[in-house]
Amino acid sequence: MKPFLFLIIPLFVFADGYSSKRIDVAPVNNALYIQECGACHFAYQPGLLPENAWNTMMNELDNHFGVDASLLHEDFQTISAYLQQNSAEKNMQYKRSRKIVQSLPKNSIAKSISTTPYMIRKHDEIRPSLITQPEVKGLFNCKACHTTAQKGIYSERDINIPNFGRWED
């Protein structure tokens, strides 16, 4: 009984109605994408980058941020189509997708989500040592701070930075 209670209590703490219901980007809904593109890191929502950025990234998977993330031909086609159909421009009804697209200079191709002007601006008040600390490693690690990242919710109320805590603006 005791170990069971021990597991339950922290769940209640997180479910205390603190969480925001507003979805910032459309959640991922493709099992193959989660399996293949969520193997090494968080399965980033397609609505976090425009189509041209996804296409460029997919065409360079053999040298993906210094690692080989190549896919079988069939999986490559399925995932490329999924990213194209759900890219930020196709999701402009979601505030964050819209803001990311609008922040990019015309004809530019973003190299990553965390280096888009909107993301840089949104995170520029965080002490750099909190981003580079071992529990986070870098801005790419969305779910280290955004407890609801998997649901596509990036609300300030759902942030919990390791060794810092909740974000009060």
Ligand code: HEC
């Ligand atoms: C073999 C491991 C591996 C696989 C598989 C992989 N990635 Fe990555 N990815 C990385 C690494 C390493 C980085 C750099 C950041 C980090 O260290 O996590 C990265 C970074 C990224 C970023 C940039 C994050 C940012 O900073 O904004 C995106 C977007 C991304 N990957 C998408 C994908 C997609 C889409 C797939 C599936 C086609 C994929 N990744 C599969 C290892 C992988």
Ligand code: HEC
């Ligand atoms: C080190 C912790 C940390 C990491 C890692 C991080 N964020 Fe954040 N994020 C924050 C904080 C703190 C804020 C609020 C900043 C402010 O309001 O000044 C924020 C704000 C945001 C916002 C704006 C939310 C709002 O309501 O204005 C979005 C969207 C967002 N982050 C997405 C991401 C994504 C996507 C990633 C991964 C590519 C990421 N974040 C990585 C801490 C983090």
